[in-house]
Amino acid sequence: MKKNTALWTAFLAFMLISNASFAQRMLTGRITDGTSPIAGASILVSGTKTGSSSDAEGNFSINSNLESGQLEIKFLGYLSQLVKFSKNKDLGTIVLAPSDNQSLEEVVVVGRGVIDIAEGRMTPIAVSTIRQTEIEEKVGAQDITSTLVNTPSVYITSQARGFGESSMNTRGFDQSNTAFLLNGQPINGMDNGRVFWSNWSGLTDIASVVQIKRGLGSSKLAISSVGGTINFVTKSTDMKQGGFLKQTVGNDMYVKSTIGYNTGLMKNGFAVSAMFTHWQGDGYMNKTGGQGQSYFLSIGYKVNEKHNLNLMVTGAPQSHDQAFNSTLETFLQNGRKFNSNIKTINGVAMNPRMNYYHKPVANFNWDWKIDDKSSLSTVVYASMARGGGQSDRTDASKQRVPYLAADVNNHQWYGIVSNYNRKLTDHLNFNVGFDLRDYKGEHYRQVTDLLGAQSITHSGNVNYSGPLTASNVYTTNPWKAWGAKPKNAEDRLAWDYNQMIRYAGLFGQLEYAKDGFSTFFQGSLSQQQNSREDFFLYKIGEGKSKKVNNFGYNVKGGASYTVGHHSLFGNAGYYARQPYQNNIFMNFKNDINENAKNEEILGLELGYKFASKYVDVNINAYKTTWAHRVTSNSRLASAKDVEKYNPTNNPDILVVGDYVYSTNYGVKQDHQGVELDFVTRPFTGFEFKGFASVGDWVYKGSSTTIVRNQDRVELATENTDLNNGKVGDAAQTSYGLGVKYSIIKHLSVDADYRAYDRLYSSRQAGQGNVLQLPSYQLLDVGASYKIVLSPTNSLSFRININNLLDKFYISEANTNLFATEGTSTWRGINTANNVLIGTGRTWNASMKFTF
Known part of the structure; x- marks a missing residue:
């Protein structure tokens, strides 16, 4: 027994x-x-x-x-x-x-819990990632947005307006409603949500990854990610000693020189990476030249196995002349490079429209590995900007003396984002964090060129009786703009006010994953306080507005299931987003707008993903409804506008060629669509990829529209019927194919074909009243070659030709003039419409020495 x-x-x-x-x-x-x-x-x-x-x-x-x-x-x-x-x-x-042997390949990524890259996430989302190799190869002389042109539901307009003047729409939503992050730091303007790419030209040199999460995405912050979230992850401190020299040339006398160097990880635990760039060019359209620099400094310190610190400072001071939309007839008669901004003033032909800006950004990252199950990531950041947009003006005297002035938009912005991650069990993960921001913007107009006059007169400041005289001139050099702030009220023209915004957010996420099944829940709460102080329209000491507090929140949840190479997922989310300050205070005064309610966004997504060694396929379907939103657009005043809006007692309040601004309150939009993207690697050295997206984006109901002139004077309040009108400014159907082939080792060629259809005017109107623009197709080609000189030295060459076939096309329009009998037309479009013509054939070539 x-x-x-x-x-x-x-x-x-x-x-x-x-x-x-x-x-x-x-x-x-x-x-x-x-x-x-x-x-x-x-x-x-x-x-x-x-x-x-x-x-x-x-x-x-x-x-x-x-x-x-x-x-x-x-x-x-x-x-x-x-x-x-x-x-x-x-x-x-x-x-x-390494994914790119030619650049900073051994990157130490800091702030992992804050940056929130969707690499290997348990819950699938609609995401596209562009890595450093492709960024460096494809951008050339373009904005960083050009890296996303081969992405479903993304529409990028060209830089025909000037350097840094591109714009981007995601799923039919403009840039102010797509969240942009720099290493986890929000960079959308806090007052209006806009992003101006001329301020971020340095990103093309320092970005290691650009990732777009369309729709709800996975960002835990309470941010304006209606269309999606785009995260720019910069190069961090390099662990390997070395550097590079790079020279780029392109069409219209474009020249760009870049130098970078890394100390590598030194014995004291420090490592330093630095980069500096200078660029200049004449611009594609007539008299749209520009020049600028970009700088990048990253200092890393590994305290011990638990703590990593990194300080990054970057900026891109620049100035560039601008071009705007003109009538299609004007472009057909004068060529696509025609610039309607060119004027003869005092007998001299010039382009008075110019933008200058310097926006340094600094952030300090601290990564703390508390133990095997928990970590804390924190980024503290600051941004202080100086600059504005110049245009031609006439003073308030009887002689109407001409001069140049800049509408200044300075700001100082401080913030902190911190995220704590805790692994509760082998299958359950928890995140919680906070997001604090403090913003102050200064807005006024100042003289930049008296054009030979001794002084100019201006009026409107209620603190002074009678006209004021301004004789001081302030620089448009972006480096010197820091000391160009007028100290006296006489030099601040047309308006003079400050915007103050304070923001506090709390966010959290719970994620569970086991045996191919995962589910997550995210939520955030935020409180935003808006106020303004006006020194122009109110007596000194009486210009402080009420403090307007708005509470917002969002909730998101989803689930996925993976079997072998197949994944299915579904997500849903609801946002109650606070209105931007520019929509809270009416008429650029302290009057509070009762129509500025929290915007309500509901998003639904379904997706399928197939991933294998040879092919990856993603299919996504989405539906987004958006109520109580505020939109705005602009156009050049026509004779009909002048007749309609000019009061008899003030016939000069609007003249032909001035800009007319429209703000629409109470707009509701309904966006739905399907997206596809794939990449296949049938054999070594060959990659074939493609994308397609079909959307149905319409307005619902009606809106209240306030019309203003370019001096912000209200001209009219109108009711606009928008029901079932098409959402414009982005192609609702797009598709493309791309190929890359390595002919021999270190020699490759690539090509990308894109087609756009169902593109409508941005001028809002009801069903049947929105102008549809002609479809168009583009072809870009490029080639790369690398010579290995030694184990540590190499010489690389790259050439790009964009719009190889020199296609003439309309990239956007902001009027709805239909062809009628007797009107001039082009491809069925009334040539009186105000349009932007896309950039024709352009090229750039670069050489890079790595050591």
């Missing part, structure tokens, strides 16, 4: 050990770049949600119940790798190849 008991005990012990061994196979290995360990790499068992990350020495271990399978290994800045496993428990050393 004792013998039988011993046998049974041994048998049961053997079975338990065997079952435990079968149930949990321990997979181990080490991730390196060939010389140094890679910490923080993502390791996931394909077809499951079982995963881990590498430690400071690159080591990892994963418990898996699979007899065989493969691991998906990913790390930002390196090519993803699939590693098969069967009976082997120790996979040994796995070497990841």
